[in-house]
Amino acid sequence: MISRRDFLKLATLLSASAALNACAPALRRLTDDLPALPWSPLSAADFTALNRITFGARVEERDRLAEIGLANYIEEQLDYEVINDIALDLQLSTFDTLKMAANEIEAVTNQLFDGYDRERPINELRQATFLRQLYSERQLYEVMVDFWSDHFNIFIEKEPIFYLKTVDDRDVIRKHALGNFRDLVWASAHSPAMLTYLDNQANVKGTPNENYARELMELHTLGVDGGYTQNDVMQLARCLTGWSVKEHFWLGDFVFKQDQHEPGEKNVLGLAIQEAGQSEAEQVIEHLALHPSTAKFICTKLARRFIADEPPQEIIEKAAQTFLTTKGDIKSVLRVILFDGLAFAQPKYKRPLNFVLSSLRMLNAETDGVALQEHLSQMGQLAFNLPTPDGYPDTSDAWQGNLMPRWQFAFELIRNELPKTKHNLNALLDVASTGSLHTDVDSLTSLLFGTPLDRLTRDGMIDTVHTAGAMPEETLQIIAASLIASPAFQWR
């Protein structure tokens, strides 16, 4: 048995060879991957900050924050490329479709070939996305990938996006998640998955299809009150005629079809656009990407994700200013949001993904990521499964009122009933406690809430469970599940 740290060392010694791939465990070590030292209570502010930057604070992340301080921790996370993630990379190395071009993925799913499987790219993408969120050391990066996946939401079940979304995820969202917003929106506009999702492959001269043109301005850049009109939508749709997807050779790649492009001059947002084929819409995209309305819209959404449902206007203004002066540099904008904004953090109701991930991460649970998908679906947040282009909502009130699937998950997780998903709560608590039920509960609540529960609440809870007839060995289990199901754990 080797610990995670030893495993990491071992992995770095060897190159990512085929031999290693073969032994990369789909399910990681189950029980021996324990923190080296007990965890200390965190201040409410640090605990909140850590749970905005990560998908739920692991013990190692608490330690690191305590060691270097919040500002250094944020910088370390922003500089994500240098964070070693090789254990995760090894784990994902068997997910072949993640690396493929669209036409290769299509071949995997094409009924003309042996062993075809339409669901494989979807399942691999969902599983990989979940494993990255759970295990990646680059937590802030993964949080941003999730943010942009909502912002540029694509419904994977719309035909034939099941073989296109993987490419969008890799070459648009993940490539630019902490890069430059102009590059991100540019890449998204040229993404076959996006063009297909919003019907732009059907946007042809004569009678244009407005779908993508509208959402590009309403949802991706300016925002609904960003100052565009119905006429701007129609004019941008004309610019975008012919932006399409290859159907034969290099199937699934972007193509501009000149013969479908609407001739003549266009006028979008007061910009006179001379007839210039593909570059007409590209001029508009350049204009939209760095428009003040876009800066404000993107920064409002970021502030809502990281700070509060109703974030302070001053933070939004300052971040928007930085967005404009840095020409859309996402890291610079995030520095303002996090350094200036986290002090104003208000509680946010955990979205289902955050609830599931924070349970698993805080309890040091291991999973192959498959069994969780059905639970996320019941809670209402299966990845890439929202039909509408607005992305899953990010405000607290949208998610309250569906407690039962969260409770079901909490009990199944703690009882180790989820397939290929395991925690070892007792061993974990052994690192920190003396073994009495009371100290175990204190260690557990410190883990889940930052600091232990007050004594009265704790004892009341233990009494309640005893009175309900729980055997001593069941008590901790019932308490742990109820804490995860509790109102407090639904917030971060």
Added chain:
Amino acid sequence: MLQTLPMLQQIPTKTWMPRLSFAPKNTAPRGDTLVVVFLRGAADVLNMVVPHGEDAYYALRPTLGIPRPDDGRKKKEERVVDLDGFFGLHPNMSPLLDAWQSQQLAIIHACGAPDESRSHFKAMELMERGVDDERGPASGWIGRHLATLNTGNSSPLRAVGMGTRPQRSLSGSVPVSALRSIADFHLGGDIRALQQMRAALSYVYQNDELGQDTLSIMDTLQKLDPLNYQSPITNYPDTEFGLALKQTAMLIKAEVGLEVSAIDLGGWDTHFTQGSLNGAMPNLMKDLAEGLAAFHADMADHMSKLTTVTMSEFGRRAYENGSLGTDHGHGSMMMVLGGNVDGGKVHGQWPGLEEGQLIGPGDLAVTTDYRDVLSEVLSKRLNNPTTSDVFPEYQPQPLGVVG
């Protein structure tokens, strides 16, 4: 107790999520159960209730138009099913003919909201809040109805949102739970384990209304024995929408206190090859009409105390686009189904589809505000005496759709 539970309780209820609890303004006996079906994505109502008496309709929709009821060149099942000599139903909407003929289905055409953003998300937000712009109340119109009317009903199932998130229209001071599947609404384990879980959950949720509601709903629903429930009507569509209607019927019959059920049917954003007689949109119409017809038949004995309303955030462009679909438009259509409906009739004023009659880029005008219909349903069928609290910015014009 609140002081003893700072850690577990203060987060949602005490400091950070203040609930506006106030005594409801009005008291009245319970009226009808209201079922609100929201067709998300802006349904193309011109192909649902077709103005076949308009030449302009056929000129604007050369490929998507549904042939006239008397178009001898087409097979009968490919033609509009005439309702009143001017309007008719898409063939896939014909399961609703029974309700129409028994005068329990009313249609309000060219109905909608003033918002002209043509944005799904803005239009839905405003419509579900029942407001003209973002400055209006943040709660939903159904939420305000529940909060302002005391019907002596404290059931946690007073209102439900079918699905995984309660609809925006339900938000407000009365907590409302989402419900996707009655059969799955339980915790696993034997009776002993269940008792322990229940006790622990009740402890951590002791000051949380939504949590207590969830426990209580769990108890209620388990008594219904959902796995053995047999509906006398077996032809509900095998879809999420069919399930939502079937479960609504089950809750009404079980008399668990249901006053409002909110149901979504999504997928109506048909920019691309929506299909005239077959395809994506006709399939949605089939789901809608078969579902409502099955519900209507299942609830035949309850019709005097039941009103169902359908709505959508806006309509679609009167002319088809180049990809056999339709872009975002304006005027929509509502249906009201129930035992006290002035049915078998298309209500409202038809603005026409000729040039000069269309608005904006070529859209059906709105001649009836959706709040006219909802206000009337709330006041006449749900006994709410002050719908001005529900739609504070709006002075409704009675239409006479319900009695």
